[in-house]
Amino acid sequence: MSTVELDFRLRGTDLGGLLLLDTALVLAERRNDASPSSPRRAGSVLWSDRQALRLQGDAPQFPMAVIDFARTSFPDGAAWHLQISGGLESATMGSLLLLVNEKNTITATAFENAGKPRPIDRVVLSAVYADTARIMVEYALGNDEFAEDADFPEGSLGATLLNLFDQLFSEQSITDIRLRQRQSPALFASDLQAAVKMFEVSR
Secondary structure (H helix, E strand, C coil): CCCCCCCCCCCHHHCCCEEEEEEEEECCCCCCCCCCCCCCCCCCEEEEEEEEEECCCCCCCCCEEEECHHHCCCCCCCCEEEEECCCCCCEHHHHEEEEEECCCHHHHHHHHCCCCCCHHHHHHHHHHHHHHHHHHHHHHHCCCCCCCCCCCCCCEHHHHHHHHHHHHCCCCCHHHHHHHHHHCHHHHHHHHHHHCCCCCCCC
16 A cells, blocks of 8 residues: 655646546556456556545536627616526536626626625625525425425535525525415515625625
8 A cells, every 4th residue: 555646737727616636547558467357458447536626615606797688688777687497406507697787887897896896886796696596596496396305416506506595594494485485475585685684794
């Protein structure tokens, strides 16, 4: 048993999102004297391992694009639009897309300044976050497969929605929140507004 240390560098410009590191131990040369049950062909994989390293944050990144709504079917005056599609087993990165209207300069500028937001930028980003969370939660609650005992693959839309739900309603069950949404939509809206801590300075 021996330990081998590998040192290598990857260019940051080639990386983004989730970095998958695959390590494999392969047979370098053909072994004619190997037993029938042993690997003998050159290139045979003796052992392999995969490690995932998320390079940006500890949750799946949220895809977004700044476009001109006048060239789309969205209302020209809308500031943003969240596209959400696919089943809960689908990959999050392929199921969500936040579109920002470039003609709405207040919103577009807020995202440009997200690294060092001004007070007005914080207000706009908080509103976008709250609305995005509302759409995602409503989408989840509208799917009967979304439940406490559900087991969705890592990086899937279902896993992302479960994580969001746990952040917003950590002490309440999905069943209770779904029932509240259906029986009292106004109260549900207020609960969600409180959960996202809309317009708090810390956000």
